[in-house]
Amino acid sequence: MAFEPPRRLLRALGETRRSGPEGADEADEWLERLPELARGAVALRELTVERVQAPGGRSSLVVLVRRADGTPAVLKLAPGRARPEAERVALAHWDGRGAVRLLDGGDTGETSGTDGVLLLERLHPDVSVRSLPEAKALLEAAGTLRRLWVEPPAGAVFETVAERTGRQAEAMRATAGEAGAGTGALVDAALAAREELLVQPPEALLLHGTFRQSKVLAGERVPWLAVGPDPVVGECAFDLARLVRDRVEDLIASPSGPSITRRRIKRLAESLEVDQARLRGWTLFRAVESGVRAGRVGRPQDAELLLEFAGWL
Numbered sequence: 248m249a250f251e252p253p254r255r256l257l258r259a260l261g262e263t264r265r266s267g268p269e270g271a272d273e274a275d276e277w278l279e280r281l282p283e284l285a286r287g288a289v290a291l292r293e294l295t296v297e298r299v300q301a302p303g304g305r306s307s308l309v310v311l312v313r314r315a316d317g318t319p320a321v322l323k324l325a326p327g328r329a330r331p332e333a334e335r336v337a338l339a340h341w342d343g344r345g346a347v348r349l350l351d352g353g354d355t356g357e358t359s360g361t362d363g364v365l366l367l368e369r370l371h372p373d374v375s376v377r378s379l380p381e382a383k384a385l386l387e388a389a390g391t392l393r394r395l396w397v398e399p400p401a402g403a404v405f406e407t408v409a410e411r412t413g414r415q416a417e418a419m420r421a422t423a424g425e426a427g428a429g430t431g432a433l434v435d436a437a438l439a440a441r442e443e444l445l446v447q448p449p450e451a452l453l454l455h456g457t458f459r460q461s462k463v464l465a466g467e468r469v470p471w472l473a474v475g476p477d478p479v480v481g482e483c484a485f486d487l488a489r490l491v492r493d494r495v496e497d498l499i500a501s502p503s504g505p506s507i508t509r510r511r512i513k514r515l516a517e518s519l520e521v522d523q524a525r526l527r528g529w530t531l532f533r534a535v536e537s538g539v540r541a542g543r544v545g546r547p548q549d550a551e552l553l554l555e556f557a558g559w560l
Contacts, residue, residue, distance in 0.1 A: 250285040252308050259305035262544035277326035284324055288364040300372050319369035331363045336403050337478035345394030346473045376463040376471055388460050389519055391471050399453045399480050408481025409445050415536045422539050433557050437535035440528040454479050454486040460493045484521045488529035495556050505559040531560040
């Protein structure tokens with residue numbers, strides 16, 4: 248099988264190239280090695296390939312496969328930039344509670360020679376919680392997220408919220424000078440919010456890191472399970488903040504967008520027992536960071552939507 252990466256993945260890798268020479272070299276090297284990596288992973292696990300999932304994700308190649316006993320599964324291959332080994336450790340720790348189950352390579356040494364390759368239980372890849380009406384989708388997504396907030400595994404080293412947002416803050420500062428006055432003001436507000444939020448965080452739990460409705464897929468053993476974590480350790484409000492702006496295009500199109508957003512923050516904060524002000528602060532930071540990054544890598548429409556949304560906060 249050719250293991251051709253879908254267009255969505257190629258576009259995302261193109262954005263990586265625009266982030267700098269180092270990102271370009273890594274993306275090109277991984278793409279060149281991808282067919283060999285996939286064939287090796289399939290042979291090692293004695294898998295039968297059905298098809299490459301499309302449109303798939305923005306950071307990995309997802310292949311629908313069957314194990315030797317006929318069990319359906321998913322083979323996921325990701326470059327080092329996507330931190331697949333951190334994902335492996337987190338999924339092994341969750342062990343199927345709220346998240347897709349890792350089928351091999353937890354801490355058993357089964358991943359020798361296949362770094363960046365994960366074998367996962369098969370969910371319904373085309374059915375995410377986004378298929379539900381908005382209110383129901385938010386409820387189900389929030390309930391799934393709650394199950395993931397646990398103490399990190401002993402001895403594991405994950406990136407912290409402070410570390411991750413520190414790198415992002417540096418990139419925002421570097422870009423802010425090239426943006427207009429309105430964007431610069433939002434960047435200043437987002438950076439100030441981050442500094443305040445990091446003074447005394449209320450907890451340090453294992454978080455999904457990149458949670459949103461499209462990351463929650465329908466399953467067989469439980470109705471909904473999270474996929475595609477980029478795990479980080481920190482406070483719950485940081486994880487929940489990305490969910491606040493889900494379906495941002497619909498929010499922007501609605502004349503009641505600002506008031507809907509405020510109600511959503513209140514509802515999510517209360518339902519998951521998260522401080523409302525902290526949730527608002529991290530929502531601001533993450534929206535501005537995503538908007539600035541979208542502009543930097545050549546997605547001006549996304550940047551405009553995200554920064555308009557951030558202006559409501």
